[in-house]
Amino acid sequence: MQRRQFLVASAATLLVPHLARADTPAGDGPVRMRDLYNKDLTFSDYAKEREGERIAVEGFMAPPLKAESNFFVLTKRPMAVCPFCESEAQWPDDILAVYTQRIIDQVPFNVKIVTNGKLELGTYKDPELGFVSRVRLADAVYERS
Numbered sequence: 001m002q003r004r005q006f007l008v009a010s011a012a013t014l015l016v017p018h019l020a021r022a023d024t025p026a027g028d029g030p031v032r033m034r035d036l037y038n039k040d041l042t043f044s045d046y047a048k049e050r051e052g053e054r055i056a057v058e059g060f061m062a063p064p065l066k067a068e069s070n071f072f073v074l075t076k077r078p079m080a081v082c083p084f085c086e087s088e089a090q091w092p093d094d095i096l097a098v099y100t101q102r103i104i105d106q107v108p109f110n111v112k113i114v115t116n117g118k119l120e121l122g123t124y125k126d127p128e129l130g131f132v133s134r135v136r137l138a139d140a141v142y143e144r145s
Contacts, residue, residue, distance in 0.1 A: 066128075
């Protein structure tokens with residue numbers, strides 16, 4: 001009988017991560033940045049429905065704008081420099097502002113990470129950095145993918 005319980009528990013453990021991810025647009029992992037936007041760069045229904053909720057997004061940490069900060073930019077592709085530090089009008093759909101719980105430990109720009117945080121939508125200008133964002137993850141944590 002113990003063997004049967006072990007097998008059932010093992011199978012359940014393997015299924016839980018897949019069930020937890022089933023509500024993402026892709027249905028198989030962290031949210032893709034493009035799933036947060038419509039083609040006209042308005043926020044998608046998926047993003048609007050999850051505003052204020054914690055989501056996971058995979059990408060790359062761009063070089064920090066400031067040392068000893070709890071802020072970084074998550075990018076779809078590895079970027080060695082910050083080519084997007086302009087205004088809301090130039091906000092690309094393949095980056096995400098991330099505000100972490102603690103001072104960040106910089107991850108090399110070409111190492112993929114998964115970031116989990118509370119989704120915030122709408123224009124926001126960081127008072128300290130002057131960085132303008134349209135979409136953010138707040139109270140975030142991250143780890144290598």
